[in-house]
Amino acid sequence: LSSSRTYTIPPTVLLVGPSNSGKTSLQTLFERGSSDTETHTSQVSQSVELNASTDSATKKSFRNHDATDGTYTKFLFVDTPGHGKLRNSAMAKLNSTEKLQAVVFMVDAAALGEPEILAPTAAYLYDVLLFVQKRATTSAKTKAAIPIMIAANKMDLFTALPSTLVKSNLEAELTRIRASKSKGLLDSGVGTDEIGSEEQDSWLGEYGSAKFTFSQLREFDVEVEVVPGNVTGDGPGAEKWWWWIAQRI
Numbered sequence: 664l665s666s667s668r669t670y671t672i673p674p675t676v677l678l679v680g681p682s683n684s685g686k687t688s689l690q691t692l693f694e695r696g697s698s699d700t701e702t703h704t705s706q707v708s709q710s711v712e713l714n715a716s717t718d719s720a721t722k723k724s725f726r727n728h729d730a731t732d733g734t735y736t737k738f739l740f741v742d743t744p745g746h747g748k749l750r751n752s753a754m755a756k757l758n759s760t761e762k763l764q765a766v767v768f769m770v771d772a773a774a775l776g777e778p779e780i781l782a783p784t785a786a787y788l789y790d791v792l793l794f795v796q797k798r799a800t801t802s803a804k805t806k807a808a809i810p811i812m813i814a815a816n817k818m819d820l821f822t823a824l825p826s827t828l829v830k831s832n833l834e835a836e837l838t839r840i841r842a843s844k845s846k847g848l849l850d851s852g853v854g855t856d857e858i859g860s861e862e863q864d865s866w867l868g869e870y871g872s873a874k875f876t877f878s879q880l881r882e883f884d885v886e887v888e889v890v891p892g893n894v895t896g897d898g899p900g901a902e903k904w905w906w907w908i909a910q911r912i
């Protein structure tokens with residue numbers, strides 16, 4: 664029995680990101696086809712089972728989430744709490760989820776222009792990216808690298824930053840965080856040979872580079888993409904997010 668249960672573990676997509684970015688709203692939208700219900704700040708992770716059609720005319724739409732005709736892939740879409748005090752549980756999920764196929768990191772594009780939102784958002788993203796990079800370097804042969812989509816949410820609001828700015832603002836803040844974590848090692852005149860491999864392993868992206876960019880993670884086979892959308896209101900909607908996920912499960 665236990666072996667047959669192991670066999671049927673569906674691929675899993677983990678939904679992480681700071682509080683109030685819209686994670687539970689998105690999970691509700693994908694599960695029910697609408698997101699009219701009010702959400703409350705999440706205290707526990709919540710898993711829903713979804714189907715992604717692979718051959719229907721509507722395969723690019725999340726509205727095929729309960730289609731059972733034709734061929735489809737069953738997957739788990741797991742919402743996690745974004746509150747700083749509960750973040751350990753989300754990070755633990757990253758570590759313990761079997762068949763983790765992809766991570767969606769959701770941000771509030773309408774709030775990301777404010778330094779007091781940008782800083783903690785980037786700090787959380789830094790932890791997630793470094794985790795995925797380390798996993799890719801230490802288990803490259805046994806596990807595939809996990810692709811990450813940064814879902815730039817709330818594009819219906821006029822205050823939302825365009826996705827190009829979401830990307831560059833996050834990269835700039837991640838550059839700052841990385842520099843402060845390196846404790847000035849690189850400026851200290853210590854030769855690269857003398858820098859321990861542990862320090863190198865804890866460096867996000869291209870080692871020694873002055874500026875962090877998401878594309879530096881390609882070297883570790885980790886794909887990072889910023890995709891704009893919205894759960895409520897008028898805008899590009901959630902279809903692109905769905906299609907990104909459907910292609911990776």
Ligand code: GTP
Pocket residue numbers: 680681682683684685686687688689702703704705706743744745746816817818819820892893894895896
């Ligand atoms: P935590 O559970 O605390 O981690 O937050 P969360 O990421 O689950 O956020 P949640 O889904 O609860 O949404 C937070 C607020 O943002 C709610 O008031 C939503 O209605 C709102 N919201 C979510 N998506 C959108 C969107 O696309 N546009 C707008 N304008 N508001 C949104």
Ligand code: MG
Pocket residue numbers: 686687688702703704705742743744745
């Ligand atoms: Mg929530």
